[in-house]
Amino acid sequence: MLLLIGLTLLKIVGIILVFVMVVATLMTWADRKQAALIQDRIGPNRANLGSVTAAGLIHILADALKTLFKEDFIPRDANKGLFGIAPFLAFVPAILAFAVVPVGDVWCPEGKIAVENFRDVCLAGEPQDYFRISGMAGGLLVIFAIVSLGVYGSSIGGWASNNKFALIGGVRVSAQMISYEVTMGLTLVGLLMIYGTVDLNEMVRAQGELLWGFLPKWGIVVQPLSFFLFFAAAIAETKRPPFDIPEAESELAAGYFVEYSAMRFALFTLSEYVASVLVAMMVTTLFLGGWQVPFLYGDGLHLPGVEGVIALPYALVKVLQVGSFCFKVIFLCWFQLQIRWTLPRFRYDQLMRLGWKVILPLSLANILVTGIVLLFAGK
Amino acid sequence: MHEQYVTLATLAVVAVVLGGLILILNRILGPQKWTKSKLDTFETGNEPEGDARHRFSIRFYLVAILFILFDIEAVFLFPWAVVYREYIGAGLGLFMFMEMLVFVTILGLGLAYVWRKGALEWD
Numbered sequence: 436m437l438l439l440i441g442l443t444l445l446k447i448v449g450i451i452l453v454f455v456m457v458v459a460t461l462m463t464w465a466d467r468k469q470a471a472l473i474q475d476r477i478g479p480n481r482a483n484l485g486s487v488t489a490a491g492l493i494h495i496l497a498d499a500l501k502t503l504f505k506e507d508f509i510p511r512d513a514n515k516g517l518f519g520i521a522p523f524l525a526f527v528p529a530i531l532a533f534a535v536v537p538v539g540d541v542w543c544p545e546g547k548i549a550v551e552n553f554r555d556v557c558l559a560g561e562p563q564d565y566f567r568i569s570g571m572a573g574g575l576l577v578i579f580a581i582v583s584l585g586v587y588g589s590s591i592g593g594w595a596s597n598n599k600f601a602l603i604g605g606v607r608v609s610a611q612m613i614s615y616e617v618t619m620g621l622t623l624v625g626l627l628m629i630y631g632t633v634d635l636n637e638m639v640r641a642q643g644e645l646l647w648g649f650l651p652k653w654g655i656v657v658q659p660l661s662f663f664l665f666f667a668a669a670i671a672e673t674k675r676p677p678f679d680i681p682e683a684e685s686e687l688a689a690g691y692f693v694e695y696s697a698m699r700f701a702l703f704t705l706s707e708y709v710a711s712v713l714v715a716m717m718v719t720t721l722f723l724g725g726w727q728v729p730f731l732y733g734d735g736l737h738l739p740g741v742e743g744v745i746a747l748p749y750a751l752v753k754v755l756q757v758g759s760f761c762f763k764v765i766f767l768c769w770f771q772l773q774i775r776w777t778l779p780r781f782r783y784d785q786l787m788r789l790g791w792k793v794i795l796p797l798s799l800a801n802i803l804v805t806g807i808v809l810l811f812a813g814k
Numbered sequence: 815m816h817e818q819y820v821t822l823a824t825l826a827v828v829a830v831v832l833g834g835l836i837l838i839l840n841r842i843l844g845p846q847k848w849t850k851s852k853l854d855t856f857e858t859g860n861e862p863e864g865d866a867r868h869r870f871s872i873r874f875y876l877v878a879i880l881f882i883l884f885d886i887e888a889v890f891l892f893p894w895a896v897v898y899r900e901y902i903g904a905g906l907g908l909f910m911f912m913e914m915l916v917f918v919t920i921l922g923l924g925l926a927y928v929w930r931k932g933a934l935e936w937d
Contacts, residue, residue, distance in 0.1 A: 439817055440820065440824050443820070444824065506845045506847070507837070509853075510854070511854065511855075523830065523833050526833045530828075534821065534825050577822075596855075597855060599857070599866045613881040620888035624891050625895075631898070633892070697844055698836050784935075787934065787936050791925075796922070796925065799922055
């Protein structure tokens with residue numbers, strides 16, 4: 436038991452603190468630099484340690500220190516208990532959802548493996564789940580369950596502030612998040628039909644298969660429409676631009692967290708960036724092959740059209756796979772920033788119309804088409 | 815099986831402790847000089863006019879009702895989707911497809927109904 440908790444803590448440090456948190460904080464910097472680039476400005480470049488500015492990276496440190504030394508107060512009219520709980524209700528689910536995302540495949544003891552049907556099979560001992568915090572079999576369902584808790588943090592925070600802007604922001608959050616949750620679930624039904632499992636690691640393993648002998652069966656290849664629908668719905672779920680209606684600065688000051696200051700405010704913003712990393716991780720896992728490197732399996736490279744295997748050490752394969760996962764996640768994080776600063780904000784009715792009248796019917800049609808194709812392909 | 819819940823609970827504890835530590839550190843390091851106008855509700859610089867504890871027309875309550883309907887129906891589709899290929903392999907593909915077709919048709923009719931009724935209009 437203690438061993439299990441110790442191992443889990445190690446994995447949490449490795450995955451959450453070293454990877455997710457670092458990417459999320461780097462995103463706060465990249466976000467401002469990206470905005471500057473698109474608006475033809477220089478962006479943050481003043482904060483320094485001596486003469487080192489590191490292209491504005493020191494701003495991350497400066498921001499963290501500044502928020503730590505800011506005054507943390509609760510408005511007189513606010514509901515004190517709920518006001519204090521709300522940032523946690525936003526932050527904890529955002530972190531918790533990473534528990535079931537596999538950063539790499541299961542580890543086979545002593546590296547004794549064979550490749551069967553495009554999957555690594557352990558020949559000796561139990562496969563070890565070193566690259567995933569919790570090996571819950573219902574991975575995708577767990578993520579949906581946890582992500583949907585996030586709505587409580589924002590809407591309770593909006594109500595408890597006892598501020599009109601915050602209240603409107605909170606109401607908008609709940610309407611937007613539950614609308615896009617429906618579509619997020621329905622867009623993935625097609626993928627579940629193809630992979631036949633909700634275990635995220637099994638889904639990634641299935642994406643190692645090849646279509647017509649050379650095309651990796653990544654989610655984006657077998658479910659292209661679902662990829663776009665899911666990505667759009669997931670970005671809307673994070674309340675990030677262009678779907679940032681709940682915190683639209685120009686109408687609502689700051690939306691549901693307008694009354695929050697210092698670190699409580701930072702928890703809200705941090706959980707939004709963390710949610711963006713989660714979206715990147717989910718899209719990577721479901722559609723971009725997760726930790727898969729094309730044609731790379733446990734014993735080495737299996738290039739199409741080439742006889743035999745270009746043998747690689749097992750540990751190197753693992754490093755390459757985890758590296759490929761990190762690369763895809765960082766790419767998608769950057770891609771979200773690109774979307775954020777390219778598109779103008781949606782109006783509320785446009786937002787709801789997109790969710791209910793475009794994505795929802797299209798995802799239903801996607802289920803039908805996938806069903807028909809599988810039916811004929813299966814014969 | 816319960817090992818997985820232990821790992822999830824560990825992560826939950828870590829997340830709460832992490833958030834709590836940050837807030838405690840903030841309390842220690844930050845100043846605490848509460849004044850009357852600082853504690854006022856923020857209303858873009860004006861004197862706050864009343865509070866937000868009014869009856870408030872939530873136009874989106876219909877969305878919440880629709881959410882419950884459609885989300886539950888999505889939940890029903892999940893187990894079906896997971897076993898679909900196994901049934902095709904067992905030669906029962908057409909039967910399973912028809913079952914889903916009926917279900918999704920009802921779902922689609924429901925969507926068409928609320929659409930016609932104007933429940934999806936927000937302007």
